[in-house]
Amino acid sequence: MKPERFSDSVYTMTSRIPMGKVSTYGAIAKAIGFPGAAQAVGQALGANPNPIVVPCHRVVRADGALGGYSGGRGQVTKRRLLSREGVKVSAGMVDLSVYLFSDF
Numbered sequence: 001m002k003p004e005r006f007s008d009s010v011y012t013m014t015s016r017i018p019m020g021k022v023s024t025y026g027a028i029a030k031a032i033g034f035p036g037a038a039q040a041v042g043q044a045l046g047a048n049p050n051p052i053v054v055p056c057h058r059v060v061r062a063d064g065a066l067g068g069y070s071g072g073r074g075q076v077t078k079r080r081l082l083s084r085e086g087v088k089v090s091a092g093m094v095d096l097s098v099y100l101f102s103d104f
Helices: 003-014 025-031 038-046 075-084
Strands: none
Touching: 003 025, 003 038, 025 038
């Protein structure tokens, strides 16, 4: 798969995560048919050209840790965006048993 097609697939899946929920880099990788490509998903999201349409702030690590964010002030901005959507972030972690979306 060409890198741009991979990124487009990542953006399509990420756009399906509803407000107030999060998913993981690994879940997105699995949903697009590349279950071992969580890091590549993170790289694609780090280059997200349209964060208004593709809500990359809603993607966290498999353990619930926020992970990176390339917009604004990094994790501070990611935490603020998630909080505005009703996702509780405590000590840099999201409770996946409450907020996980995986219904791709």
